[in-house]
Amino acid sequence: MKNSELSDEALEMIASRFGLLASPSRLRILNSLGDQEFSVGEIVVRTDTNQATVSKHLSTLFNAGILSRRKEGLTVYYRVSDQTIFNICDIVCDRLRDQLETRQMAFTNLVTKPKRSRK
Amino acid sequence: MKNSELSDEALEMIASRFGLLASPSRLRILNSLGDQEFSVGEIVVRTDTNQATVSKHLSTLFNAGILSRRKEGLTVYYRVSDQTIFNICDIVCDRLRDQLETRQMAFTNLVTKPKRSRK
DNA sequence: TAGATATATGCATATATGGTTATATGCATA
DNA sequence: TATGCATATAACCATATATGCATATATCTA
Numbered sequence: 001m002k003n004s005e006l007s008d009e010a011l012e013m014i015a016s017r018f019g020l021l022a023s024p025s026r027l028r029i030l031n032s033l034g035d036q037e038f039s040v041g042e043i044v045v046r047t048d049t050n051q052a053t054v055s056k057h058l059s060t061l062f063n064a065g066i067l068s069r070r071k072e073g074l075t076v077y078y079r080v081s082d083q084t085i086f087n088i089c090d091i092v093c094d095r096l097r098d099q100l101e102t103r104q105m106a107f108t109n110l111v112t113k114p115k116r117s118r119k
Numbered sequence: 120m121k122n123s124e125l126s127d128e129a130l131e132m133i134a135s136r137f138g139l140l141a142s143p144s145r146l147r148i149l150n151s152l153g154d155q156e157f158s159v160g161e162i163v164v165r166t167d168t169n170q171a172t173v174s175k176h177l178s179t180l181f182n183a184g185i186l187s188r189r190k191e192g193l194t195v196y197y198r199v200s201d202q203t204i205f206n207i208c209d210i211v212c213d214r215l216r217d218q219l220e221t222r223q224m225a226f227t228n229l230v231t232k233p234k235r236s237r238k
Numbered sequence: 239t240a241g242a243t244a245t246a247t248g249c250a251t252a253t254a255t256g257g258t259t260a261t262a263t264g265c266a267t268a
Numbered sequence: 269t270a271t272g273c274a275t276a277t278a279a280c281c282a283t284a285t286a287t288g289c290a291t292a293t294a295t296c297t298a
Binding site: 024 | 120121124125127130131133140143146201203208212215
Binding site: 158170171193195 | 273277
């Protein structure tokens with residue numbers, strides 16, 4: 001990415017893929033799935049989210065190829081089929097942790113240092 | 120992520136981080152920066168995007184800690200300070216390539232196989 | 239076939255976001 | 269101080285998106 005020229009179309013695809021992850025609700029669903037399989041109803045309970053909302057998000061993620069789906073009678077089971085999602089999330093989480101830590105330290109220095117340097 | 124319970128606040132932070140990347144314009148800016156440093160004006164030209172738009176995106180990315188900024192007289196130079204962005208994008212790009220390839224092959228089989236199996 | 243259940247979808251609405259124009263700000267220089 | 273230039277910000281509009289309610293669809297069972 002750093003070195004390549006990306007077409008508008010490619011940029012749109014990449015952006016919309018990130019758009020899928022840019023939603024707390026969808027992340028909550030993905031997080032609640034982990035690498036297990038759950039039915040829509042179970043996911044509704046686990047995420048404490050409206051059924052219609054869950055169903056729509058699941059469809060969206062399925063259509064994007066991030067989830068796989070299996071029907072059994074009335075119930076539909078979903079599972080994360082794209083493991084790279086978790087890799088990406090982990091990178092972001094680590095990075096956020098770093099940032100927060102850095103800020104935390106900067107803040108600490110900000111409120112403690114002046115006193116000391118002034119004595 | 121796969122195994123951890125994430126708080127609502129954490130989910131929001133992660134989501135908003137992805138939200139930053141969920142925009143073709145911002146991706147275009149990041150892509151045009153690579154690991155070099157450019158002024159706002161240069162980025163405007165390189166991305167062929169409205170000055171105000173570019174400036175806003177740059178501020179957004181800077182505030183999120185993805186870009187660093189250096190002022191020299193009238194001009195402001197930006198540079199990507201968070202390299203993990205490129206890692207993430209690369210993962211997504213690879214994954215998209217895979218998906219497209221798979222779909223391409225599925226389509227090819229779809230239009231060629233029936234004829235053969237039917238003869 | 240009627241009813242019950244699980245999931246999906248249509249519709250309406252609230253909210254967020256991106257982009258543009260116009261203008262403000264900050265710095266350099268005549 | 270007045271002017272010009274690079275960048276940032278404000279105000280506005282258009283569009284997209286998430287959500288929830290009501291309802292449709294599909295499947296199972298009595």
